[in-house]
Amino acid sequence: MPVENQIANKLLAHYDAQARSLPWRSPPGAPPADPYRVWLSEIMLQQTTVAAAAPYFERFTKRWPTVEALAAAEDADLMAAWAGLGYYARARNLLATARAVAGKGFPDTEAGLRELPGIGGYTAAAIAAIAFGHRAVVVDANVERVVARxxxxxxxxPGAKPAIRAAADSITPDGRAGDFAQAMMDLGATICTVRAPACLACPIHEHCAGYVSGDPTAFPVKAAKKARPVRHGTIFWLERGKDVLLVRRPDKGLLGGMRALPTGSWGDSPPGLAGAPCDVGWHAVEPVVTHVFTHFELRLALVAGTSEKHCKMQPGWEWWPKDRIGQAGLPTVFAKAASIFGRDG
Known part of the structure; x- marks a missing residue:
């Protein structure tokens, strides 16, 4: 039997015995899961761990059990439900895709899936394999590490990605496409980990050139990281009685469409009070809030003030009860700030 077939068979046998139980997954050998659940999980898992995504998945599928139910959701409700999961463009794309496929179902090919908002090459391959059983080369970060080793x-x-994909293609079987994709993901998540891989527990270690080399953690080889740039801004906590001012961020851009505390613009140096929503007596609150996005680090000074009179309200502004701030669906960076302002008050 060719070694590629041996690898696939051993992985599938290991998966049959050791598959993780995940809320979006069908058991090994069972019919594929509902495409809606597969798609929803794959979108949530983009740049997010299983542990972080699982409770969101459970809440979403309880509140919106079908793609039609999700398509009918109010934008603000979905964005609030997504709060804390990060990468908020995913939530906007989630609604766009739900509305595109409601009533007619998901395309069952990689090409058709890639035409939907927020679905790239990996996600399309994963859905095609896991939801529809089509042979597809599914390479996420875990699979990339397994194959490189x-x-x-x-x-x-990233230059090695084409070689990794070609190698993954060479061991991908024609049958049990979804189970094989998930077997590879599980192997990377539980055994072939970034640090201290449990090689002797790996069902394919005897075929692994990285293991034979004596240093499997040398693979994949990563280019030196560039320093992450730092940007600065100010968060404004404006109280009026028992309420605090919240704003709706512009639909396009970072954290688009989310409720948030007011900020000025973000720049290369601290902007001070530039962009304050009202002309009141502001005072600084410690500490500075730091939040790391994919491409930059954001450092936000905190200032608080009280509005004795009504501020001139702008579109997208609202006064929100301070004692219900946890229900506003604030993105993580603003939730961090709100907790500090609450302690300061």
């Missing part, structure tokens, strides 16, 4: 691919990332 299995074949000792020495080219540094």
């Amino acid at each position: 299995l074949f000792a691919i020495a080219d540094p990332l």
Whole structure:
């Protein structure tokens, strides 16, 4: 039997015995899961751990059990439900896709899936394999690590990605496509981990060139990281009686469409009170809030003030009860700030 077939068979046998139980997953050998649940989970898992995504998945599927129910959701309700999961463009794309497929179902091909908002190459392949049983080469970060070690691919990332994909293609079987994709994901998540991989527990370690080399953690080879740039801004906590001012961020851009505390613009140096929503007596609150996004680090000074009179309200502004701020669906960076302002008050 060709070694590629041996690898696939051993992985599937291991998956049959050791598959993780996840809320969006069908058991090994069972019919594929509902495409809606597969798609929803894959969107939530983009740049997010299983542990973080699982409770959101449970809440979403309880509140919106079908893609038609999700398509009918109010934008603000969905964005609030997504709060804390990060990468908020995913939530906007979630609604756009739900509304595009409601009533007619998901396309069952990689090409058709890639035409939907927020679905790239990996996600399309994962849905095609897991929800529809089509053979597809599914390579996420865990699979990338497994394959790079299995074949000792020495080219540094990201340049090594085509070689990793080709190697993954060579071991992907024609049958049980979804189970194989999930077997590879599980292997990377539980055994072939970034640090201290449990090689002797791996069902394919005897075929692994990285293991034979004596240093499997040398793969995949990663290029040196560039320093992450730092940006600065100010968060304004404006009280009026028992309420605090919240704003709706513009639909386009970072944290688009989310409720938030007011901020000025973000720039290369601290902007002070520029962009304050009202002309009141502001005072500084410690500490500065730091939040790391994918491409930059954001440092936000905190200032608080009280509005004795009504501020001139702008579109998208609202006064929100301070004692219900946890229900506003604030993104994590603003939730951090709100907790500090609450302690300060």
